[in-house]
Amino acid sequence: MIKILLAGEGGQGVQTVAKIITEAAQARNEKTSFIPSFGVEQRGGVSLAYIQIAEENIPYPRFETADIIVAFCNRAIKAIENYITDQTIFIYDSSAISDDFLEPIKSKVKIHIGIPAQKIAKEKYSTKILNMILLGALAHQLKFNLEEVKSATHKTLGDKFKTEEVEKMNLDALAEGLTLSENFDSKSEFVGSGKPEIKLEFSDDKKTWTRFPEHCKGCGLCVFRCPVKAIQFKKEVGFLGNPLPEVDIEKCIACGMCQRTCPDGAIRLEKK
Numbered sequence: 001m002i003k004i005l006l007a008g009e010g011g012q013g014v015q016t017v018a019k020i021i022t023e024a025a026q027a028r029n030e031k032t033s034f035i036p037s038f039g040v041e042q043r044g045g046v047s048l049a050y051i052q053i054a055e056e057n058i059p060y061p062r063f064e065t066a067d068i069i070v071a072f073c074n075r076a077i078k079a080i081e082n083y084i085t086d087q088t089i090f091i092y093d094s095s096a097i098s099d100d101f102l103e104p105i106k107s108k109v110k111i112h113i114g115i116p117a118q119k120i121a122k123e124k125y126s127t128k129i130l131n132m133i134l135l136g137a138l139a140h141q142l143k144f145n146l147e148e149v150k151s152a153t154h155k156t157l158g159d160k161f162k163t164e165e166v167e168k169m170n171l172d173a174l175a176e177g178l179t180l181s182e183n184f185d186s187k188s189e190f191v192g193s194g195k196p197e198i199k200l201e202f203s204d205d206k207k208t209w210t211r212f213p214e215h216c217k218g219c220g221l222c223v224f225r226c227p228v229k230a231i232q233f234k235k236e237v238g239f240l241g242n243p244l245p246e247v248d249i250e251k252c253i254a255c256g257m258c259q260r261t262c263p264d265g266a267i268r269l270e271k272k
């Protein structure tokens with residue numbers, strides 16, 4: 001019996017990955033169970049998928065610990081942390097999840113595999129298919145070969161591919177994720193390299209306030225919660241066309257509220 005937990009945000013394709021993996025397992029005549037969980041997501045949480053694959057009938061679809069966890073975003077970490085054991089294989093998007101979120105998890109799991117899915121999707125394919133890259137990595141850990149997952153993808157998504165070009169892009173992304181996992185090396189640069197590449201820093205002699213536009217969705221919580229109104233939206237826009245916040249470092253009292261409030265880990269405050 002293998003228990004798999006996937007966690008990401010709505011729109012990241014978590015449930016699609018779950019359906020394809022379930023399909024691939026069924027094609028091998030294995031028993032499967034799959035429960036999607038959207039309830040938490042509606043309250044600002046994450047989209048979860050619980051999957052089990054076994055040779056025998058699966059008595060109960062829920063589980064308390066996971067053999068494999070796939071985390072798509074910072075917000076997923078809180079949702080998955082109670083499912084971790086020292087035998088868990090932890091796959092995560094190393095270009096979307098900050099080191100602050102990863103460090104406590106990495107020391108607890110059996111193996112951690114950082115796949116820079118968001119970065120690769122953005123640079124080579126489309127951000128909409130970062131899930132296919134993580135699907136490839138998961139498929140490899142489950143010992144599916146590329147053809148098995150491609151076939152399950154076709155069965156699951158069928159005519160949802162609007163053009164041949166879109167289909168090719170999805171399958172190429174899947175193959176790339178599988179290869180990255182196959183070539184996984186704990187010393188390689190993509191393992192645990194959760195540091196966002198693009199950032200904007202404001203410093204004075206007491207603190208440094210950093211914003212990571214790759215993670216900011218422009219929700220405005222930091223602007224709203226800052227007790228001294230030191231944060232405002234500026235004209236610069238983020239990757240989603242969203243407004244980006246900036247700090248007036250002179251006004252900032254280094255309370256850390258913005259860092260704690262940001263649901264996406266897009267702000268870091270360091271006191272000197």
Ligand code: SF4
Pocket residue numbers: 225226227228229230231247251252253254255256257258259269
């Ligand atoms: S650390 Fe506190 S005072 Fe400074 S910008 Fe963030 S919320 Fe505002």
Ligand code: SF4
Pocket residue numbers: 211215216217218219220221222223245261262263264265266267
């Ligand atoms: S930094 Fe975080 S809290 Fe502030 S607008 Fe961006 S996503 Fe929202």
